Amino acid sequence: MTYTAELITHKNKKRIAVWYPNSRELINRFKKLEDARWSATLKVWHLPDNKENRLKFDLEPEPKTPHIKFDKIEEIENFKKYLNTKRYSPNTVKTYSEALQIFLLFYNDKETKSINNNDVINFYNNYILQKKLSISFQNQVVNAIKLYFKTIKETAIILEKIYRPKRERLLPNVLSKEEVKKILGAHSNIKHKTMLCLIYSCGLRRSELINLRPNEIDSKRNVVVIKQGKGKKDRIAPLSPSVLLLLRDYYKTYKPHTYLFEGREPGTKYDERSLSEVLKQALNKVNIKKSVSLHWLRHSYATHLLESGTDLRYIQEILGHKSSKTTEIYTHVSIKSLQNVKSPFDDL
Structure with a gap:
């Protein structure tokens, strides 16, 4: 008998789907197998995924994994x-x-x-x-x-x-303003462009952007209201007038229902993985080879604020950091002070 067998998940259960030439005789034989069922949705007969059926249809044996009691x-x-x-x-x-x-x-x-x-x-x-x-x-x-x-x-x-491991002292990854400009200008798709611009211009986390609702853009006060961010805290971030114009164009084009940035189905959140893919596409377009993540834009925003003279206390509030020590890490990656340091090499 010529057939094709494949492991599937059907109605949250692991099953083995079997395709074979349409024949009354074969169907009758298949019906006699234990727990054999026809799926009208998938248009296929399927069986329980067990060792016996895997052997019967030449599938790889199920790997042995320990089961928690x-x-x-x-x-x-x-x-x-x-x-x-x-x-x-x-x-x-x-x-x-x-x-x-x-x-x-x-x-x-x-x-x-x-x-x-x-x-x-x-x-x-x-x-x-x-x-x-x-x-x-x-x-x-x-x-x-x-x-x-x-x-x-x-x-x-x-x-x-119960002790904790010694914390690694890792510096945040920061992009130059020129690199950020290239990334934010890479997309012609206004939705993709607006999402990346809003993350950088407000120092948002990925989840905070995805959970934003249209009424949380306060255009009269030029702020974004971030509800229930990390640590269940509400906060506000200043909204750039240029990004507000971009948001208005985006809103007219897409008319979101529940969330500011929605998936394919109206009223659903934009997918986190799709948002990461938007950034990846932008990096490819502008030929930036660094392993940039969305969080780099947040780090870059904080560092650029610090370099422009913004007080650390304001940066802490904007980013929603619980401790000022978290915000102080950006002083170690800011190059403003370092640019005034003359290398002794230049005097040789």
Whole structure:
């Protein structure tokens, strides 16, 4: 029998779809297979994705991956509920619950209440360090462990003795004003152009741009109102008159319904990956080879403000930084003061 088999996900279940020549005899034979079903939507017969059916239709065997025990799944679900009640953002809930799952899976055969501080250290040494995972990931794990073990009554963990890795002192990536100008002028598509211009001109995070609504552009006061940014904080950022003109042209063309920048379906948010692709296309057009991310535009905005003489306290407010120490990092990448330093090489 000539057929084509493929792994699919249908109605949130893993299935094996099988295509073969239309024949009453073949259909009758297929119907006799356990849990064989016809999908009117996909126009194909499909079966459960299991070892037996993979062998039957010459598909690769399913890789062996450890399954977290049911009691730990329940604990993770309860942890998610706790984070949601504390109004953590969806991204934070996802990040922390996934970090906790990795940690609990590492101790799958050990009762959660008997996991202790030595186990945490062992996890650092034999999982994070061996896999050469980042310090930021280790910090996520620390946050998740601390929050989780704070919520359960029986624990051998002493929260105060869970240490954090030494923070890396990384400087933010900054573009020159000339590079920013090239990037922002790369697109002729007014939607793409406006999104990138608004990110730079207001120092927005990617998620903040995507969540903006039309009524949060206050044209009378020339400000953008950023609702529930990082840390669930509202703030305002000054709006450039030039960007306001661009926004008006964009609005007349696209007439957004719910969000300022919407996806293909009216009322839906613009996709984060598509926004990153917009930047990537701009970089290609102007032949900038650096691995620029959207966050570079935010860093560049802050640095350029500092170099133009804006007080750090105002920059902190505009960016929505909780601590002034976060904003002070831009003093290390500003070249305004460095330009006045004469190299002794010039006197040789």
